[in-house]
Amino acid sequence: MSDINxxxxxxxxxxxxxxxxxxxxxxxxxxxxxxxxxxxxxxQRVQMSVDQFASLVEEATAGKLDGIAVA
Structure with a gap:
């Protein structure tokens, strides 16, 4: 990724x-x-608020993303 200064x-x-x-x-x-x-x-980049990121982490921790698997 470029421009991470x-x-x-x-x-x-x-x-x-x-x-x-x-x-x-x-x-x-x-x-x-x-x-x-x-x-x-x-x-590519995705930008989000701290609250949105916290929600994503909460859902992942609760197992809501466990169904996403790569064969």
Missing amino acids: GLEPLATICGDCDCGCPQLFVDPSAPAERRVLLTDDFG
């Missing part, structure tokens, strides 16, 4: 390869509704 890295989701792994960042200078940034290994 000023972003605070939180997690690298793969990390076991050299594929440009998905990463999770916080952008402290972004508006509140776009503060959390998730990148994929294709250079």
Whole structure:
């Protein structure tokens, strides 16, 4: 991903390869509704609020995403 200056890295989701792994960042200078940034290994971005990210984490923790599987 390009242009990550000023972003605070939180997690690298793969990390076991050299594929440009998905990463999770916080952008402290972004508006509140776009503060959390998730990148994929294709250079795409998803920006969301902290509340939206917290909701996603809550649903994942509760098992609501467990049905998503890659064969």
